[in-house]
Amino acid sequence: MTEYIIRRLLINIVVLWVVATGVFFSFHALPGDYLIRQLVSQLEVQEDYAQVVAEARRRLGLDKPIWQRYGEFLWDTARLDLGRSLETGRSTWQELAQRYPATVELGVLIVLVAFATSIPVGLLSAIRHDSWLDNALRAFTVLHLAMPVFFLALLVMLGVLRLDLWTIDIVGSPHFWTDPAGAAQKYAIPALAGGIASGAGIARILRSQMLEVMRNDFIRTAFAKGLETRLVWVRHAMKNAMLPVLTVMGFAIIGIVDGAVILENMFNIDGVGRYLVTRLEMRDQPPFQGTVMLIAFVVVTMNLVVDIAYAWLDPRIRYR
Amino acid sequence: MQDNYWTRASNWGRLARARVNRRRFLAGAATLGAGALAYTVVGCRESQPRATPAAQETPTAPMSGSVARAVAFGAMDFDNVDLHRVRANPTLWLSGVILNKIVRFKNPDAGELEGDLAERWEIVDPANYVFHIRRDVFWQDTPVTRGRQFTAEDIKWHIERQAAGKLLDGSTGDFPRRTFYQRIVRVETPDQFTVRLTLNQPLGPFLNILAEFGHSVPNREATERYGEGDPKTKTEEAMPATGPFILKQWREGKEWILQRNPRYFRQGLPYLDGLVVPLLFHDPAAGRAAFEQKQLDGWAGPDDATTRAVIEAHRSDVWELLNAVSNTVYFHLNMNTTFRDVRLVQAMNLAFDRRAAIQTFHQGLGQVSGPVTWLQEGFAIPPDQLVQMDGYRTNRDEDIRKARQLWQAAGGPALGEIRISIIQDWLALWPDTINWVPNMLNQALGVNQFVGVRGTYEDVTANLANGRFPNWFAWTSAVAGADPRLGLWSAYHSTSPTNYQKVNQGNASVPGFDSLLDRMLSETNPQEAVRLARDVQRIIIENGQFGNIVLYNYMYRSAVWKYVRGAWRTQPTEDRPGQSYSIPAFHLWEITWHDQRHPTYRDRPPVSI
Numbered sequence: 001m002t003e004y005i006i007r008r009l010l011i012n013i014v015v016l017w018v019v020a021t022g023v024f025f026s027f028h029a030l031p032g033d034y035l036i037r038q039l040v041s042q043l044e045v046q047e048d049y050a051q052v053v054a055e056a057r058r059r060l061g062l063d064k065p066i067w068q069r070y071g072e073f074l075w076d077t078a079r080l081d082l083g084r085s086l087e088t089g090r091s092t093w094q095e096l097a098q099r100y101p102a103t104v105e106l107g108v109l110i111v112l113v114a115f116a117t118s119i120p121v122g123l124l125s126a127i128r129h130d131s132w133l134d135n136a137l138r139a140f141t142v143l144h145l146a147m148p149v150f151f152l153a154l155l156v157m158l159g160v161l162r163l164d165l166w167t168i169d170i171v172g173s174p175h176f177w178t179d180p181a182g183a184a185q186k187y188a189i190p191a192l193a194g195g196i197a198s199g200a201g202i203a204r205i206l207r208s209q210m211l212e213v214m215r216n217d218f219i220r221t222a223f224a225k226g227l228e229t230r231l232v233w234v235r236h237a238m239k240n241a242m243l244p245v246l247t248v249m250g251f252a253i254i255g256i257v258d259g260a261v262i263l264e265n266m267f268n269i270d271g272v273g274r275y276l277v278t279r280l281e282m283r284d285q286p287p288f289q290g291t292v293m294l295i296a297f298v299v300v301t302m303n304l305v306v307d308i309a310y311a312w313l314d315p316r317i318r319y320r
Numbered sequence: 321m322q323d324n325y326w327t328r329a330s331n332w333g334r335l336a337r338a339r340v341n342r343r344r345f346l347a348g349a350a351t352l353g354a355g356a357l358a359y360t361v362v363g364c365r366e367s368q369p370r371a372t373p374a375a376q377e378t379p380t381a382p383m384s385g386s387v388a389r390a391v392a393f394g395a396m397d398f399d400n401v402d403l404h405r406v407r408a409n410p411t412l413w414l415s416g417v418i419l420n421k422i423v424r425f426k427n428p429d430a431g432e433l434e435g436d437l438a439e440r441w442e443i444v445d446p447a448n449y450v451f452h453i454r455r456d457v458f459w460q461d462t463p464v465t466r467g468r469q470f471t472a473e474d475i476k477w478h479i480e481r482q483a484a485g486k487l488l489d490g491s492t493g494d495f496p497r498r499t500f501y502q503r504i505v506r507v508e509t510p511d512q513f514t515v516r517l518t519l520n521q522p523l524g525p526f527l528n529i530l531a532e533f534g535h536s537v538p539n540r541e542a543t544e545r546y547g548e549g550d551p552k553t554k555t556e557e558a559m560p561a562t563g564p565f566i567l568k569q570w571r572e573g574k575e576w577i578l579q580r581n582p583r584y585f586r587q588g589l590p591y592l593d594g595l596v597v598p599l600l601f602h603d604p605a606a607g608r609a610a611f612e613q614k615q616l617d618g619w620a621g622p623d624d625a626t627t628r629a630v631i632e633a634h635r636s637d638v639w640e641l642l643n644a645v646s647n648t649v650y651f652h653l654n655m656n657t658t659f660r661d662v663r664l665v666q667a668m669n670l671a672f673d674r675r676a677a678i679q680t681f682h683q684g685l686g687q688v689s690g691p692v693t694w695l696q697e698g699f700a701i702p703p704d705q706l707v708q709m710d711g712y713r714t715n716r717d718e719d720i721r722k723a724r725q726l727w728q729a730a731g732g733p734a735l736g737e738i739r740i741s742i743i744q745d746w747l748a749l750w751p752d753t754i755n756w757v758p759n760m761l762n763q764a765l766g767v768n769q770f771v772g773v774r775g776t777y778e779d780v781t782a783n784l785a786n787g788r789f790p791n792w793f794a795w796t797s798a799v800a801g802a803d804p805r806l807g808l809w810s811a812y813h814s815t816s817p818t819n820y821q822k823v824n825q826g827n828a829s830v831p832g833f834d835s836l837l838d839r840m841l842s843e844t845n846p847q848e849a850v851r852l853a854r855d856v857q858r859i860i861i862e863n864g865q866f867g868n869i870v871l872y873n874y875m876y877r878s879a880v881w882k883y884v885r886g887a888w889r890t891q892p893t894e895d896r897p898g899q900s901y902s903i904p905a906f907h908l909w910e911i912t913w914h915d916q917r918h919p920t921y922r923d924r925p926p927v928s929i
Contacts, residue, residue: 031744031774031776031778032745032776032777032778033778052494053782055782056494093369110566115781154605157605157609161609161612162612167610167613168613169615170607170609170610170613171389171575171596171598171610171615171616173574193652220592265603265606266603266605266608267603267606268598268603268610270574308897
């Protein structure tokens, strides 16, 4: 197991290097840079334009050869230095520290909603399989699997607005530890949209796993022993059906990081996802690269954790 | 507790309190399944106008109170707290509402001026000005300013620092307005409240330029402490106010909270208690939701159709406003390389179908612009005269006939393939342009020579000075003031370093043009200045705009809740959209007010500052 973890860690380093190289060169392929975006409104005013641009570019370090900048970026990343924002002059860590709470709040709520909806839906669907309820819930989950999260969120938002069901706080930025009611108002709809979108896949897997497990002999034996139905479902069937579901849940949590970029922008949540988009728009390269690297790190780590948890939960699984 | 917009129980709350039994649960689950499809329908259906309280449109006297909430500038944040070195708009916007200029626009679009920090002024001669500074102006009381009085020395420092372009440590800084202030060769302060300025040569638009945004006078002590120390330091204390509002809180990257300045020298103003300005609104859906729930007072959608849909949904509750985009749409041709013969640029000026572009890209919301855009209407060639000039005729046949003759006569077909660089930022909004522009030109000139390619502003800016810039199409810099004369002079005078088309420097020789530009620039009589500026424009059009072909300025539609009484150029009515001022004049926020008796104000969520 230890050997496996070490091997996975080494592979993860290679994965992170590939991500770093990809993000660095694809950013360079984009038209314009931070300076040009800042100066563009003054296009014809400056008489010594070229000189101003050259001086500013030198000051910001944008005049260095691309290979030198690439090398510096890799070296800085290896030292956990995610760079400084060209716009604010602050380190990426400082910028992210200001924003990660909102992302965590949203992410936790999405996970809670995903679990709270997917497990009952998956169970009910399996228990009442081939009934009208099963058909309705399957239609519900397939519909949400087919919808991209931004579309689902947009529909929920429009529906809530049209029917005047809820006040979505778009402008404010409350946190649960300072203003719980305000935060609930802010995060409820994005969490609902993100949670349902993430939970749909989990519910589908849980249903199919439950149906498979329920056909096993040990379930029949449990019923034959006269165990209470609820106990058979929850303690015997569900426990055994959860293993593949766990893998999917891991991916769902990773997917929440992607979803945060969309949901934070749609609902004006000042989190890491929206920060990423603003840095891209401003061509603020160091924090953009740093944030992508951090997200990549979280994703590869999550993958590793899921694999390890998988082995821990099922003693039959052994990695070599 | 009073049942209001924020506190009233939602349907979800009622649902949560309901007793749940098995039948109800199953019924609910079935409803949820059916709802999956239903909310798709709800979400996509056309908005229904909400029940509207009886309109109360009778004009009332301005009311004090209320806090406005308006989005400032999309994804932008401050670039610098040293106002003298600022280029980007957010800081300039803020400076417009918390600081004052020496003079300011009373009517921005007409270029009508009034005193701001100066209560009056004298034009001794076109190169000598005397300003008498108000005695009732005080800086916001902060540990840095200690609430001291504003004096002539503040203006002297403001001018001399920008003209020198130096920082305290002696290094050269990037001062974008330096070339303008370098025209002021002497600043004298005979007493605490008098400033005497001497220019190196007569400059007719001098006062008008002083009224443009970007010319607000910041506090010296705060600038030296925060702006010089670390221009990225974003703190409320970095910009102490003299103007109608003070910056109460600077929530970096999120919002500015501005509060009425109790020491503002114009008694009774501003009407609003404050302004909350969320800085970052990326997603149009978020903006729309915020507007529809009155968390924003005004809003413009990502496209005209979306804005119109929202306006229709709230037809009786919102004003409709048309707003000019001050970045003019240009077609720049390089006279140093491909278009050396002036007949070629004349042909191109004739061939470009401005009105078709407005229809195609802006749903008809726009107007053709001459060398001076219609935003600067005081100096622009009047529309009835412009439509009789080359490239602007409503009947395209004559323009196309002349264009083809000139193109053939100047050997245009022999130039082979001509690349038109469409700037990426423009293409992001209107991707079809890359085909539309070359196709339109090929069709108009009866050739197959023009090809659209992607370009960047960097391609342009990096090559302006060396004369190798591409032929390009997109927006150019924003119109900042009502008087275009310095811009015209800078673009076309043979001694100007920004005469990139080398007019009278080898390309397009026009005898007497330099002296006409000089007379226009130094003229201080307003009527004569307009006459000369229009003469200059006629020469520019006759010469195919020397390759700097001005096309048009477009507009966008916005919605504003009816309780807002803005300082608009034309007030909206039930039948007709209003129009906001085209020339930026942010100080007009001081006369914006909210009609708190209007029915639409009643369910507005309260904003506290």
